[in-house]
Amino acid sequence: MPETTYQGRLHNLQKELMARYYAELTASAGGNGTPAAYLLIGGNPVELLRAFDILPVYPEVNALQLAVKKQSLGHIQMAEGMGYSTDNCAYVKADIGLYFSGRTTPFATIPEPSLLLCNYVGCNVYLHWFDHLAEFTRRPAFHLDIPFIRTKSGTPTKDDIDYVKRQLLELIGVCEQISGRKLDEDKLRRAVELSSKTGELWAKVKHLTKRSPAPYDAYFDSVMMMAPLYCLRGTEEGLVFFQTAYDEYQQKAQLGVGPLERETFRYVIEGPPPWPYLRVFRDMFTRWDAVAVASTYSTVGGLWEFGFAHDPDRPLESIAEHLLQWNLTNRNFLQRYDQIDRYIQEWNADALVIHSVKSCRLFSAGQGDMRDYFTKRGVPTLLIESDLEDPRYFSEAQMRNRIDAFFESLKHRKLIAAMS
Amino acid sequence: MQGKLDEFEALVFHSICDPARNLASVFARNFAQKKIEYIHFPQRIDAPDAVDYLTAEYERMADWAGELTGHRPSDEDLESSIALYDEIRRVIRALYQFRRDQPHDVSTRELYALVRYGHVVAPEQHLRVLTGAMEQLQGRQGKPKDRARILVVGSFCEQPPLDLIASIESAGCYVVDDDFVLGRRFFADDIAGTAGRPLRAMAEAYVRHSVDASVKHDLTHSKAARLVRRAQDYRADAVVVLTAKFCEPALFDYVLYRNALQAAHMPHVFLEFEEKMWLFDKIKTEIETFVESLLFT
Numbered sequence: 001m002p003e004t005t006y007q008g009r010l011h012n013l014q015k016e017l018m019a020r021y022y023a024e025l026t027a028s029a030g031g032n033g034t035p036a037a038y039l040l041i042g043g044n045p046v047e048l049l050r051a052f053d054i055l056p057v058y059p060e061v062n063a064l065q066l067a068v069k070k071q072s073l074g075h076i077q078m079a080e081g082m083g084y085s086t087d088n089c090a091y092v093k094a095d096i097g098l099y100f101s102g103r104t105t106p107f108a109t110i111p112e113p114s115l116l117l118c119n120y121v122g123c124n125v126y127l128h129w130f131d132h133l134a135e136f137t138r139r140p141a142f143h144l145d146i147p148f149i150r151t152k153s154g155t156p157t158k159d160d161i162d163y164v165k166r167q168l169l170e171l172i173g174v175c176e177q178i179s180g181r182k183l184d185e186d187k188l189r190r191a192v193e194l195s196s197k198t199g200e201l202w203a204k205v206k207h208l209t210k211r212s213p214a215p216y217d218a219y220f221d222s223v224m225m226m227a228p229l230y231c232l233r234g235t236e237e238g239l240v241f242f243q244t245a246y247d248e249y250q251q252k253a254q255l256g257v258g259p260l261e262r263e264t265f266r267y268v269i270e271g272p273p274p275w276p277y278l279r280v281f282r283d284m285f286t287r288w289d290a291v292a293v294a295s296t297y298s299t300v301g302g303l304w305e306f307g308f309a310h311d312p313d314r315p316l317e318s319i320a321e322h323l324l325q326w327n328l329t330n331r332n333f334l335q336r337y338d339q340i341d342r343y344i345q346e347w348n349a350d351a352l353v354i355h356s357v358k359s360c361r362l363f364s365a366g367q368g369d370m371r372d373y374f375t376k377r378g379v380p381t382l383l384i385e386s387d388l389e390d391p392r393y394f395s396e397a398q399m400r401n402r403i404d405a406f407f408e409s410l411k412h413r414k415l416i417a418a419m420s
Numbered sequence: 421m422q423g424k425l426d427e428f429e430a431l432v433f434h435s436i437c438d439p440a441r442n443l444a445s446v447f448a449r450n451f452a453q454k455k456i457e458y459i460h461f462p463q464r465i466d467a468p469d470a471v472d473y474l475t476a477e478y479e480r481m482a483d484w485a486g487e488l489t490g491h492r493p494s495d496e497d498l499e500s501s502i503a504l505y506d507e508i509r510r511v512i513r514a515l516y517q518f519r520r521d522q523p524h525d526v527s528t529r530e531l532y533a534l535v536r537y538g539h540v541v542a543p544e545q546h547l548r549v550l551t552g553a554m555e556q557l558q559g560r561q562g563k564p565k566d567r568a569r570i571l572v573v574g575s576f577c578e579q580p581p582l583d584l585i586a587s588i589e590s591a592g593c594y595v596v597d598d599d600f601v602l603g604r605r606f607f608a609d610d611i612a613g614t615a616g617r618p619l620r621a622m623a624e625a626y627v628r629h630s631v632d633a634s635v636k637h638d639l640t641h642s643k644a645a646r647l648v649r650r651a652q653d654y655r656a657d658a659v660v661v662l663t664a665k666f667c668e669p670a671l672f673d674y675v676l677y678r679n680a681l682q683a684a685h686m687p688h689v690f691l692e693f694e695e696k697m698w699l700f701d702k703i704k705t706e707i708e709t710f711v712e713s714l715l716f717t
Contacts, residue, residue, distance in 0.1 A: 083678040083690075085671040092672075120463050124438050127463060127637045128672035134639060135676055141639055143464045147473075148435055150458040163473050167464070332458075333445030361668065365439035369446045 010241075010248045014224055017241055021231050022108035028055050029103065035114035035178050038133065041230050041301045043121035043146065043327035045319050047195050047310065048171060050234035051188035052179040054114070058230055059129070062110055063094040067275035067389045069106055076390055090359040090389035092129045099136060114178050116141040117171070122148060122329030123362045142174050146323045149331050154338075156324040164320035185315075191234040192319070193312035198233050199304040201242035206305040208249050209293040210347050212266070213258030215249040219269045219292035220282045221259065230301050264289035265410060268343045270296045270336075270370070271355035271363050276391035284400050288407040292353075294343035296336060297363075299328040306342070333366050337373055344379055351380040351410055353403075358387040380413065382406040421450075430455035430488055432481070436577060436635035437669050457484050465627055465638040474623035482619065498618035504543050506610040511550040513605070516597065518557055520654055523569070523594035525560040529586045535601045536579075567594045568657045568711045573647060574674065576602040576633050578664035580693045587700040588660070591707035596654045599633070606630050634669035643673065644680035651686055657714055658687040660707070665692045687714055 028034040036055040039046070049056045066072040075097025076090055082100070084093050103110040116139055118130035127143065134141035144167055147160045172183050205225070209218045216222075225245060232238030252258070267285075269292045274281050285292070299305075308326040311318040324330060328339070343349060352374050356364040367383060374381045384402050387393035425431075431454060433444035441458075448456040459477055462470040486492025493501070512535055519526050534553050538546040572588070576599045589595065609629045614621040630636065632643045651659050659681055663670035674690060681688040689710045691703055 083675040085674070087666050088668065088671050122441075124435060124441070125668065125672075128669065131637060131639070132672070132676065135642070135644075135679075143637065143639060145463040145467065147460040148441065148458065150460060159473075159476055163469065166469055167467065170467075333442045334449060337449075361438035362442070366442040366446045369449065373449065 008248055010245050011224065013241060013244055014228060017232060017237055018227055024055055025057060025108040025111055029109040029111035036111040037115040037117050037178070038113040039117040040119050040121070040123070040126050042119065042123055042126065042329035043323040044119055044230060044301055045144070045168065045323060046230065047188065047191040047234045047315070047319055048168065048175065050191040051183060052175045052181070054175060054179055055111070056231060057110060057113065059095040060091055061227055061230065062098065062105065063091040063389055064275045065107055066094055066098065066105060067391070068278055070276055070391070071106065072276060072389050073391055075101060089125045090387055092125060092132070094389050095129070096132065096136070099133070113137055113139045115139065115174065117144065118142070119144045119146065119323065121146045121323055121327060122331070125362070140174070140178070142171060144171060144323070146330055149325060149335065154331070154335050156321070160324055161317060161320050164323055165316050168316050168319060188315050189312045192310045192315040194236065194239050195234045196310040196312060198229070198239050198242050199302065199309050201239070201246045202229060203304040205242065205246050205249055206294070208253045211253050212348070213256060213263035214266065214291050214293050215252035215258060217259045217292050218298065219273065219295040220278070222295055222298040223273060226298060226301065258291060260286055260289055260291060262289045263291050265351065265407060266291055266293045266347070266349045267351045267353050268292070268294045268340055268347065268349045269353045269355060270340060270367070272297045272357055272360060272388040273355065274357070274386045274394050275388055277394050277396070280396060281399070284403045290407060293347040293349050296328055296339065299339070302327050329362060337370065340374070351382065354381065354383045356383060356385045358385070358393050359389060380406070380410055428454065430457065432457045432459060434459050434461060455488055457481065461626070463637050465636070466640045470627045471620065471623045474626055475620045478619040478622055495616060495618055499614045502611050502614050502618055502622065504547065508538065508543060508547050508550065509605060509607060510610070511547065511554055514554060515550065515557070518554070520596045523596055524562040524564040526557050528589055528595040528598065529582060532582065532585055532600055535604050538604055567592050568714050569594050569596045569655055571596060571647070571651050571654065571656045571659045572598040572600070572662050573659065573677070574634070574661045574663035574670040575600055576635070576670070578667060578695050580662060581695070581697060584693055584697070584700050584703065587704040588707055591704050592711040593707065596656055597650060602631065602633055634673045642676070642680070644676040647677055648680050648684045648686060652684070658689070658710070661688060661690045663692055665694050
């Protein structure tokens with residue numbers, strides 16, 4: 001069986017940078033005076049926070065880290081004891097349980113929020129989540145209302161952009177109160193410039209997997225890169241990380257080196273991973289020499305591979321455009337089909353794997369229709385189910401059987417195609 | 421896919437929850453012959469420009485309705501429509517007040533059917549029936565029974581079967597308030613100031629006078645605190661949180677409701693239903709047990 005190992009300086013750099021980031025959170029929790037704002041990954045306006053030196057804290061990232069370290073279940077059960085249903089999003093439950101457990105994790109102590117910034121970008125659960133945090137923490141809360149894309153063209157109207165811009169101006173006023181200083185416009189422009197360059201590099205990194213073999217796995221390795229993308233975007237460190245990522249993967253691409261000894265199957269994958277079983281899940285694909293060449297989950301926080309970049313000359317407009325249009329969550333389901341279609345065509349994928357998660361209806365509601373759509377278009381499509389955070393909903397044997405059967409049939413299909 | 425929506429040429433969706441939002445796309449793909457539209461209500465009710473934003477959305481919807489029917493509603497059309505629906509809502513509010521004051525003279529099963537009837541008939545007909553019902557109810561002189569006065573919340577979207585509502589009542593309850601068929605009763609007051617600006621008046625009503633709902637987010641006040649006050653004002657003995665299975669907005673709100681009800685020492689119970697359920701013994705037993713527990717505390 002091909003061995004899955006993390007290697008390269010990129011992984012070590014990620015660990016180093018994230019350790020530093022988490023140390024900042026712990027220091028803020030310890031009362032060093034750095035304000036911290038909780039915000040959400042979907043289309044996040046982290047540039048604005050960075051302009052005020054407000055530490056961005058992502059409850060989703062904390063929740064997934066807990067799951068990866070197999071520490072999510074206790075927090076989930078604590079939340080269920082408070083009345084949360086087994087049908088409520090497990091990210092929320094893990095976060096609420098963490099809050100009421102003292103906010104200490106193996107990787108950091110999470111600070112109390114100076115601001116709860118609910119960037120409502122498509123996901124309705126975000127609103128409930130932050131309503132609850134506002135109730136429990138009694139800290140200032142600001143909902144950033146991002147109108148859902150509802151034009152036939154799939155682009156936001158000028159009215160929507162202006163509506164979001166006006167809210168960003170209000171948010172600046174809130175950040176000025178929290179931080180105790182006026183907005184430094186040069187600092188905002190610099191944060192947006194760094195974000196722009198980071199986004200461009202991330203896009204270039206993503207396009208590298210069009211090659212065969214793909215130099216990295218666009219799901220299992222991408223999720224490693226997502227943490228710096230959200231936590232460090234808009235900073236010099238974030239830019240250094242993505243420059244390193246591009247350099248490393250481009251070198252691998254030029255050498256014709258991939259994450260596996262052999263690349264037999266190329267697939268696109270839709271949906272978040274089962275974080276408590278990340279390694280086990282990855283091995284279910286690598287045993288078939290299958291490499292993910294694109295993933296929709298890696299675009300939740302931003303979609304840069306199709307030409308978008310933040311614009312430091314239009315900082316608020318481009319932040320608004322990012323929030324409205326250039327992320328997965330604020331786009332409608334049919335736009336997601338188009339996105340997956342592009343991946344399959346342009347990234348030359350053999351198949352689509354839909355990992356449907358119990359917790360997340362933004363992803364999972366309608367995935368049956370997605371499977372139907374792509375199957376009828378002749379794309380071999382596998383639909384499997386578990387959860388992104390709750391370890392109780394992962395059946396390893398069943399999952400392995402489904403994945404094995406799928407790749408077995410793909411192998412047969414390739415054989416037939418080769419013979420004819 | 422069974423053809424039950426064949427007579428509808430168009431459907432309008434709104435982001436009450438993630439499945440509802442995604443459903444708009446699933447419909448658009450599978451029923452390309454139908455016109456699908458989506459409205460995004462403001463999720464910052466207290467934003468300075470929430471009314472401006474929503475007015476623009478209503479204008480967009482009016483344009484769309486005009487394309488659909490060949491006639492964009494004029495201000496006069498809208499004003500008279502608003503007046504008609506305001507009247508309907510006034511009668512419904514009166515019926516709800518009647519039930520609060522005399523729950524022995526009108527069952528929730530009856531009231532529910534009266535309100536929901538509006539889904540399937542023209543509003544003028546609905547108003548006639550509601551008005552007639554109100555007149556008839558004035559003549560009832562039933563005897564109050566020894567039942568628990570309860571608030572039922574959580575069923576604002578997917579609706580419980582009528583027999584379930586009847587089961588709740590027959591288990592020993594008078595429902596003194598609920599959020600059934602909430603869309604028919606979404607405004608607490610008449611939509612005022614419509615002359616020459618009906619869409620703006622509607623936007624103002626949504627932002628300033630719409631009732632609390634699990635699908636509406638308003639950081640200016642606590643829905644849970646208002647629920648407790650409502651229960652106290654209506655002399656409710658208990659609150660029943662009755663939610664559709666898997667309804668995420670309701671399941672989230674339950675946590676905050678539970679905290680507030682416990683803090684206020686207001687008895688409450690949580691129950692789930694499925695729209696297509698047909699056996700009610702279990703849930704009736706649960707309510708009966710709950711009502712008995714009220715008697716002995």
